[in-house]
Amino acid sequence: MKEIRFFHRRFNFTSKPVDRVKCEHSLAHSLRIAPPTAANKAKKLEWNEELADSNLIWLGSNILSLSSVSEEERLELLYQFAPEPKIRNQSKLQTQQRQYRLKIKKAIESETSKGNVDVAKFLQDILNTKGHVSYSRIEQFKKLPMQRKAQRIKMLETYLNAYNQLQQRPAANHVFLQEGIFKIPHRWDVGTDVISVEEYILFTQKFLDDHFPDYPIRAIIAHDDERSIEVTTGAHTHYFISGQNSQTGKYDLRKSQIRVVNKYINSSFPDEELLPDDGKLSRKLTEKFGHYFQCMVLDYANEHLFKSKALRADFAPETEQKSELRKKMDREASLPKSERSHNHYTHQLELAQAKVQSAEQQYDKLLENTQSLERQFEKLLDEVTEVQINLSELQVEKVTVMTEVSELQAQKSRLSQLTKELTEAIVPKLISVFKKVLLALNARDQKMATKQIEYLDSAFSAALELPPSVAQGINREIMAIKKANTTIEAEASMDK
Numbered sequence: 492m493k494e495i496r497f498f499h500r501r502f503n504f505t506s507k508p509v510d511r512v513k514c515e516h517s518l519a520h521s522l523r524i525a526p527p528t529a530a531n532k533a534k535k536l537e538w539n540e541e542l543a544d545s546n547l548i549w550l551g552s553n554i555l556s557l558s559s560v561s562e563e564e565r566l567e568l569l570y571q572f573a574p575e576p577k578i579r580n581q582s583k584l585q586t587q588q589r590q591y592r593l594k595i596k597k598a599i600e601s602e603t604s605k606g607n608v609d610v611a612k613f614l615q616d617i618l619n620t621k622g623h624v625s626y627s628r629i630e631q632f633k634k635l636p637m638q639r640k641a642q643r644i645k646m647l648e649t650y651l652n653a654y655n656q657l658q659q660r661p662a663a664n665h666v667f668l669q670e671g672i673f674k675i676p677h678r679w680d681v682g683t684d685v686i687s688v689e690e691y692i693l694f695t696q697k698f699l700d701d702h703f704p705d706y707p708i709r710a711i712i713a714h715d716d717e718r719s720i721e722v723t724t725g726a727h728t729h730y731f732i733s734g735q736n737s738q739t740g741k742y743d744l745r746k747s748q749i750r751v752v753n754k755y756i757n758s759s760f761p762d763e764e765l766l767p768d769d770g771k772l773s774r775k776l777t778e779k780f781g782h783y784f785q786c787m788v789l790d791y792a793n794e795h796l797f798k799s800k801a802l803r804a805d806f807a808p809e810t811e812q813k814s815e816l817r818k819k820m821d822r823e824a825s826l827p828k829s830e831r832s833h834n835h836y837t838h839q840l841e842l843a844q845a846k847v848q849s850a851e852q853q854y855d856k857l858l859e860n861t862q863s864l865e866r867q868f869e870k871l872l873d874e875v876t877e878v879q880i881n882l883s884e885l886q887v888e889k890v891t892v893m894t895e896v897s898e899l900q901a902q903k904s905r906l907s908q909l910t911k912e913l914t915e916a917i918v919p920k921l922i923s924v925f926k927k928v929l930l931a932l933n934a935r936d937q938k939m940a941t942k943q944i945e946y947l948d949s950a951f952s953a954a955l956e957l958p959p960s961v962a963q964g965i966n967r968e969i970m971a972i973k974k975a976n977t978t979i980e981a982e983a984s985m986d987k
Contacts, residue, residue: 495679497804499788502670506574506663514573517670521712521729522565542716549692549711567627572709572731574667584653591650610637623658624651665742666734674727682723685800688713694796695728702751706744707733746770755787924953924965947973
């Protein structure tokens with residue numbers, strides 16, 4: 492089970508002018524539009540425009556791509572959700588409303604007589620509308636053809652300004668709208684491949700429905716564009732719930748949340764003293780309320796979101812909570828995102844600096860590897876040179892050997908030819924010599940001494956035609972036969 496941190500914070504907006512402006516700016520940031528009131532300082536980069544299609548919005552039914560909602564529609568949502576301006580000069584506004592309502596009725600009659608039925612019907616619908624009338628209707632009205640157009644537009648603007656300001660409003664110090672944020676910080680490396688943007692929205696909806704079912708969820712907006720393209724972390728949700736109880740009509744969200752936290756304390760920490768139900772909390776009790784609200788969030792998130800992902804959210808260690816960075820982040824929590832020291836802009840800067848540092852380290856490593864490769868190359872080059880020298884020497888030896896082989900083959904050929912020629916020349920003569928020797932031996936056996944000598948002399952003469960070395964050997968044998976024959980004849984004479 493991987494331990495992570497889960498960031499949750501709430502912001503309460505009342506109908507006071509300062510809160511209304513803060514709320515409008517926060518809504519504008521969440522809706523990714525320019526705030527209706529100009530900021531004193533130019534905004535820094537708060538999100539990545541290339542990832543605009545990654546953002547989603549839930550408005551009570553389906554989950555939509557935020558970019559599929561036009562900027563005009565998003566601005567209208569802002570006006571619907573934000574606290575409405577405080578009423579000033581109520582009697583003057585009531586008089587103005589009556590006067591301009593009468594003017595609109597006369598305009599309806601006039602436009603009808605001129606045949607501008609669409610304009611007349613549009614104005615009549617405005618008069619028949621109950622409750623708040625969207626200011627976007629003015630833009631729609633401008634597109635219709637009518638007589639004295641500028642006067643008619645001014646008339647409608649004045650009427651709606653008076654009419655909308657006179658609608659029912661909560662007390663200035665009551666929570667009109669609450670914004671909450673759920674987020675796993677980047678450094679815990681939990682990307683949308685683990686928890687999708689849709690899952691963040693569904694978890695947020697379930698948490699609010701289970702704990703505050705009587706307070707309508709105005710919108711849940713999921714952001715997945717406060718990151719660089721190559722990372723998947725940083726997705727989070729902003730939720731906006733009404734401070735008005737849908738059952739009683741009272742603006743009592745804070746008291747209701749205290750009751751819910753007390754219920755949680757009672758079930759999870761039965762020995763802990765409960766918070767006062769009247770909503771009057773000292774600074775210390777407010778901190779206690781915030782702590783147990785956070786405990787409630789973590790327990791619920793662990794059970795309904797993280798458990799199936801092998802994750803567990805827990806409080807940061809005390810040393811981390813007391814760190815200067817944490818204190819600084821807490822102090823800046825109420826500031827607009829663009830003015831905080833830790834926001835999308837600074838996060839991207841940190842990522843860029845990390846990339847530069849990584850690139851420098853890679854460069855140093857590559858440089859070191861290059862130098863090592865150069866040394867290896869030089870060594871290999873020396874070895875190749877030595878091999879080439881050896882190869883050249885071997886090639887010279889090869890040529891010499893091949894030459895010798897060629898000469899030997901030529902000599903062999905000559906000797907073979909010579910052997911053949913000698914064989915053809917000598918063999919018949921040898922046969923003739925041997926034949927005459929045999930005849931001489933046969934004559935000896937037949938006591939034909941004269942014939943024997945004749946045959947041996949003939950053999951001796953024939954042997955002289957043979958090569959000297961062969962002739963000498965044969966002649967020695969012939970002489971030996973002659974000598975032996977002479978000895979035999981001498982012995983025979985003595986016997987007689």
